[in-house]
Amino acid sequence: MSQTITIASVYESLEHVMDPEIPVLSVIDLGMITGVELEEGAVHVKMIPTFAACPAVSYIQQRIKTVLEQELDIAVTVTVDKQAHWQSNRMTAAAKEKLQNxxxxxxxxxxxxxxxxxxxxxxxxxxxxxxxxxxxxxxxxxxxxxxxxxxxxxxxxxxxxxx
Amino acid sequence: MSYNAALTDLIIKMADDELIQGHRNSEWTGLGPVMEEDIAFSSMAQDKIGHAWALYRILHENLEGKDPDKFAFHRPEKDFKCSHLVEMPNEEYGFSLMRHFLFDHAEAIRYESLVDSSFEPFRMLSKKVKGELKYHTLHANAWIMQLSQAGEESYQRMQEVLNNTMALAAGIFEASPEYENILVTEKVYPGEAALYQRWLDRIYPILVKASLNLPDIKTITPAYGGRQGIHTPYLQPLLKEMGEVFNLDTEASW
Known part of the structure; x- marks a missing residue:
């Protein structure tokens, strides 16, 4: 590990993972991330799909893993959080403006x-x-x-x- | 354990209904009477199959069931527990629409009841699905209203298709003779009889607004059998078509 990884740096990297259907919004903008855990030599990201049948879920999981591993140089696991469910109120105000534009x-x-x-x-x-x-x-x-x-x-x- | 067997039975019924209805919806892709309807039925197909997948996954993860894909596509007809309603071919748009209206309200009622289930995976899933189903029932209500008010012929056809579909739709609420008591006692769900009554109470005011007459429920013989693995002749060809690619090579990785 070449740098110290913090929860904040993981969230910063997550802002670079864009939604494949709405490329101006990141997984953070959309409110898809429900938790980040740092373990020894690894990061665990928990996420939720917007709609249950969203066909892009596994693609987004893979993108999170690829982008984070590239930027942070650390092993990343991504799982779907079953304890939380997505609501449109999770979308940030900034995200709504980007959508509008x-x-x-x-x-x-x-x-x-x-x-x-x-x-x-x-x-x-x-x-x-x-x-x-x-x-x-x-x-x-x-x-x-x-x-x-x-x-x-x-x-x-x-x-x-x-x- | 009979509790697990009862849960498994209920989940298979719900999931198979979603899968088969989803497949029927998908048959409108490219053929819808107007483009918005083509898109709507295709989107609802995607939702239904996604909800079926979520249910098969609960079987797999919580109840030692098979892998969801294998379970969905690699089962003999008699092991399916879908209702006769969802098996029926699309026929004309009026039937598809009426089935969608009756089926999606039944589903909405069911998922709303599962918010209070004693079975945790049901509580989690139902919160998500009931919100998504709002758009299905909203869509169905709008079209039922429009077509019932679109002139004499249109009204008559809507009334006729309602009369012809009620017995099939009532078949959704076929209770299991073996498991119903356990599921109700264990507070997994309120039971088919209660859901049937809530469903009638939900669809009635919408039909009244559309000036459609609900056929006399006492005269209806619900189309039962699907939950016991006894199906219409329409299911087998659908299963064959649905599993055609998967069954070319069941071990292939997609």
Whole structure:
């Protein structure tokens, strides 16, 4: 080991592991990391998928391992944390801004459970108008819904709120 | 131990329903009546198969079950415990939609009840799945409403397909004669009879809003048998197609 590895340096490296479906967001931005443990000569990272059936889970686990081993020069294990489950409220404020700039409307902060009304009047990421409606709760990936903006006439995607 | 056998039985029923319904949903990929529906059924297929996988994994990790892939794709038909509802071919879109509405509300009810299960893996999984299912029921409700209000012919077809699908859907709630008591006593879940009642209470107000009449439940003979390994002629061809690639080489690594 050439350098002292701290929990903080592991988290810093994790910021370099991007989501394959939304390449502007890291696994930290998305709130996918639930714990980091330092063991002798090894790092153990615990993570959770956004949606249970997310096809990218094993790819993301592999990316975390590869990036961390490269940057920190230490053995890395990555496991799925069964004690925690992902909610859209785990996404950081910075992540929501990055999503917005990427052209995907971020999920609203959830106060309780998801209900139909929360998917109405989602601000359009292109023009900011709230004159929008939900076109379909399913989009190009499991985590996205499709909306339509009546002001600028464009279809846009939203990262769905998940309770 | 009969407790473990009872749990295993319940998990296989739930997982097989998800797997087979997921496969049926996936048959709409590329064929949906409008593009959004093509995407919706494909996404729901992905969710269902993911939920089946999570359940097979609980069997594997907590109850000494087989590897999830082998268990899913390498079993004879009689060992499947899915309900007849999910086995039925997609036929026209109206049937697929009504099945989706009835099935996903039944699932939502079931997973909501598992939040209080005495079996920890159920508690963990249900929190995740019940949130995701919100989008399935939201989707189903919206289309049931739209198509029931889209003119005379559309309304009549929706009512007809509801009448024809209720007995099949009621078959979801087929209790195991051997294990039901243990599962209810051990507080694994509230039992099929309770879930059936909650399901009726959940779908009724939505059907009323859509002006659809729920057929008289007393006159319905639920399509039982699936949970005991007795299936419709539609399951075997589906299993053959679903496992076609896997069974070319069951030891291959993907």
């Amino acid at each position: 990427f052209g995907i409307a971020p999920p609203q902060l959830l106060a309780g459970e998801v209900h139909a009304e929360i998917l109405l009047a989602v601000p359009c990421p292109h023009c900011g108008s709230k004159e929008t409606y939900l076109r379909s709760p399913f989009g190009s990936t499991l985590c996205r819904a499709i909306h339509f903006c009546k002001s600028c006439g464009q279809v846009f995607e939203q990262f769905k709120p998940l309770e």
